[in-house]
Amino acid sequence: MKKHTHSDVVTSYQAYKSRVARETIPCYEPSIGKEELRLVTDVIQRNWLSENKYTREFENRLAKICSRKYSVAFANATAALISGMKALGIKGGDEIIVPSFSHSADPNSISNSGAIPVFADVDPASLCLTRQTIEKVITKKTKAILYVCAYGNVSDLEHIVAYAKSKKLFLINDCAPALFGNYKQKPIPSYGDFSVLSFFADKTITTGEGGMLLSNNLALINKVNTYKHDGRKERGVDLIEYKGYNFRITELQTAVGVAQLKKAPYFVKRKKEILRYYQKKLTDIKNVRVFSFNPDGAIVPHRVVIFVPNAKKLMAYLTSLGIGVRSMFMPMHSMPAYKIKGDFPNTQEIYKTGVCLPSAPSLTDKNIEFVCQSIKEFYEPR
Numbered sequence: 001m002k003k004h005t006h007s008d009v010v011t012s013y014q015a016y017k018s019r020v021a022r023e024t025i026p027c028y029e030p031s032i033g034k035e036e037l038r039l040v041t042d043v044i045q046r047n048w049l050s051e052n053k054y055t056r057e058f059e060n061r062l063a064k065i066c067s068r069k070y071s072v073a074f075a076n077a078t079a080a081l082i083s084g085m086k087a088l089g090i091k092g093g094d095e096i097i098v099p100s101f102s103h104s105a106d107p108n109s110i111s112n113s114g115a116i117p118v119f120a121d122v123d124p125a126s127l128c129l130t131r132q133t134i135e136k137v138i139t140k141k142t143k144a145i146l147y148v149c150a151y152g153n154v155s156d157l158e159h160i161v162a163y164a165k166s167k168k169l170f171l172i173n174d175c176a177p178a179l180f181g182n183y184k185q186k187p188i189p190s191y192g193d194f195s196v197l198s199f200f201a202d203k204t205i206t207t208g209e210g211g212m213l214l215s216n217n218l219a220l221i222n223k224v225n226t227y228k229h230d231g232r233k234e235r236g237v238d239l240i241e242y243k244g245y246n247f248r249i250t251e252l253q254t255a256v257g258v259a260q261l262k263k264a265p266y267f268v269k270r271k272k273e274i275l276r277y278y279q280k281k282l283t284d285i286k287n288v289r290v291f292s293f294n295p296d297g298a299i300v301p302h303r304v305v306i307f308v309p310n311a312k313k314l315m316a317y318l319t320s321l322g323i324g325v326r327s328m329f330m331p332m333h334s335m336p337a338y339k340i341k342g343d344f345p346n347t348q349e350i351y352k353t354g355v356c357l358p359s360a361p362s363l364t365d366k367n368i369e370f371v372c373q374s375i376k377e378f379y380e381p382r
């Protein structure tokens with residue numbers, strides 16, 4: 001096999017960037033402006049760039065929004081997952097059940113906390129784990145279930161929480177893209193022993209990169225905080241209690257986060273409107289099914305997802321028109337880092353047939369019309 005050099009990596013990133021630059025309708029883009037600039041300027045004028053008052057404000061406000069007692073900001077959701085697992089006492093040889101249909105952050109954080117990711121299939125109706133898919137892979141070594149709110153969706157979460165409790169397992173809720181989503185009248189991030197959020201640039205609110213861990217368990221939060229701060233309680237304390245990490249976010253980022261919170265109601269409303277608009281426009285195309293988020297929840301769609309006979313072919317056509325589309329999560333069990341043999345038919349089918357359509361709040365109705373018209377032309381040429 002050809003050796004991958006650093007210049008190959010740079011070239012493929014440049015190719016990716018120029019492909020994205022050709023997208024006249026982006027798959028996603030953040031909406032940042034004057035308020036973000038004002039608060040970032042305030043941070044610069046204060047001359048304290050590491051975590052400070054905006055970070056505490058961002059944490060406190062998110063704990064309230066998510067009906068959680070405590071929250072800790074992180075550099076990203078992956079760092080929050082690793083720290084949370086370490087704080088739960090997850091160790092070498094422990095198994096954690098994780099959907100193969102997930103972000104690489106999920107199996108990677110399990111592996112990097114020393115445990116073994118045990119892959120399970122998902123339900124195609126929800127894109128999430130079910131009790132049945134969990135029961136297929138549970139063993140005596142299972143210590144936790146990592147539930148992934150794929151594309152912001154959930155299903156049976158309350159039953160899975162109860163099931164984990166009955167088996168004395170931890171329930172970790174990766175609701176990275178599910179902020180502001182509710183399920184059974186409760187915020188989605190309020191479920192689980194702990195939950196994590198991401199504020200990457202494609203999330204409902206963004207800090208560029210960023211994450212948050214939320215929990216009601218103070219002992220867990222204290223440990224999480226220590227792992228985040230290099231193994232010490234806080235900056236200014238020299239005693240290293242754990243072999244920790246520097247997983248801190250910066251004040252510049254959380255100032256952006258605080259500014260984004262003001263606009264969040266609009267982002268949520270617009271994302272739901274965009275989904276409804278696509279549903280209306282795509283309903284008559286025989287080969288297209290718009291993914292339905294769980295009606296038992298007030299879900300905020302992370303992306304508008306459609307299922308078609310061959311995702312690759314449709315994506316190539318839409319890309320050629322400058323429409324920013326993305327594939328769904330690639331099955332994690334078959335990645336070179338994991339290479340697990342097993343039967344994950346739903347995960348594989350979702351990857352082959354699912355397409356993420358442009359869904360940023362900045363999208364205009366005209367943009368959506370064009371995307372839908374292009375899909376119609378692909379399947380029903382005149």
Ligand SMILES: Cc1ncc(COP(=O)(O)O)c(C=O)c1O
Pocket residue numbers: 075076077078079102103105106148149150151174175176177197198199200209210211
């Ligand atoms: C379900 C899920 N988990 C984890 C992550 C990783 O988040 P981060 O990039 O903040 O580490 C993402 C990011 O998109 C995600 O969608």
